[in-house]
């Protein structure tokens with residue numbers, strides 16, 4: 122019996138070594154050859170299209186950002202990085218892999234200007250439009266979402282590379298599984314700016330302890346078998362995610378929260394799963410993946426363009442409580458309405474239409490039907506709370522309009538729990554708007570912290586605490602008010618400037634990887 126087993130395993134190894142691996146290598150070789158040949162012509166056409174007569178010394182950096190037209194914080198990072206490269210590196214062309222097939226290059230550039238006030242040079246920028254973006258949408262994968270989206274992203278990367286292979290690939294949206302496709306098929310250096318880990322060691326621990334969470338449906342938790350199956354799925358997924366991150370040549374992260382997670386994933390080990398990967402057929406994975414990553418990721422705080430806001434007059438301010446956040450569920454706009462309703466209940470003099478009147482203004486982008494629906498529910502809630510007359514919704518405001526609100530408001534409200542950072546809070550502070558933010562995450566640890574030992578804003582958890590913090594700001598003496606607005610601004614401008622971001626981006630070493638080849 123055991124003799125047969127040994128024979129079987131030997132046969133498996135032999136067929137792997139003599140048949141499977143050679144065929145795989147041949148296949149890979151042919152694919153690489155084909156990509157390389159086709160790419161020469163595409164590259165020449167690109168240089169011609171952009172009006173660069175000669176290619177000599179010119180390099181191409183590809184940014185994988187399928188939702189580049191979304192206008193959120195992740196996009197600000199992308200466009201600031203590209204604009205900074207355009208200013209300092211005239212021989213580098215930026216290519217953005219985008220799924221926004223409904224927009225043209227000109228439209229995207231115009232929107233970046235309107236939304237972020239970032240000017241892009243069209244002669245150093247090119248878009249590769251992708252048709253398969255739906256493969257990375259949640260809705261395409263009702264079950265096994267993580268796995269589905271990851272496989273989808275690999276296909277999307279393949280679609281990208283068949284259209285144009287850059288000299289350096291940088292993922293700015295968190296699609297780490299694409300690194301394998303790019304590094305295996307194109308053999309170019311890979312880097313990433315990670316906003317958020319796809320799966321964290323916390324998530325794994327939660328599944329392990331079978332606690333309930335939003336990704337952990339009730340019917341699954343109730344069954345032990347399904348739970349252990351799910352744990353295996355997560356362990357495998359984590360193993361592959363760690364392999365993906367380790368493939369990158371350089372990694373930037375947007376906050377200390379993300380750094381903690383990414384660093385621990387880079388060190389992640391799973392003895393059992395790893396042992397399985399020494400046996401055929403899984404050992405193929407070992408042949409195909411390479412480990413390039415540094416042991417730790419570098420923090421590059423996202424840029425907050427504070428130049429303009431930092432010019433606003435600190436006083437006088439209107440009695441406006443301002444919220445600037447996309448209408449996503451986790452931003453918890455409901456809590457804002459409830460806290461504001463409590464404030465008005467405790468101070469009826471704030472309702473009336475005179476100089477005591479306080480207004481809540483909710484400024485935010487609406488991306489899709491889900492957001493639209495949430496907005497109409499919020500309007501309903503405002504009506505039920507009987508604060509409708511003191512609440513204003515401003516949907517899809519342009520950047521100048523957002524700035525205008527920031528220049529007038531008194532208080533900046535942010536209710537999201539465990540926000541890892543909170544760029545909107547930085548903007549409040551730079552604009553001289555005193556922040557009242559949830560006592561958790563980035564706003565608690567990194568942003569609304571004392572400056573020279575004195576307060577730069579307030580933290581709250583319950584609606585009572587939010588209401589009382591708002592009341593405190595509204596009743597500051599003029600001297601205290603001015604001093605606090607000044608401190609908030611001085612701190613935010615110093616810590617989260619575009620210059621700081623650009624320095625960090627440069628120090629990531631992308632330039633060295635580009636010239637490395």
Ligand SMILES: *[C@@H]1O[C@H](CO)[C@@H](O)[C@H](O)[C@H]1NC(C)=O
Nearest residue numbers: 316317375376423541542543
């Ligand atoms: C990092 O990215 C995550 C996910 O987009 C976001 O929640 C967080 O606020 C970001 N952190 C910073 C410092 O911008």
Ligand SMILES: *[C@@H]1O[C@H](CO)[C@@H](O)[C@H](O)[C@H]1NC(C)=O
Nearest residue numbers: 486487488489490493516517
């Ligand atoms: C906001 O913009 C999104 C997409 O850009 C669009 O679908 C939506 O209809 C807009 N909503 C409003 C109220 O303007």
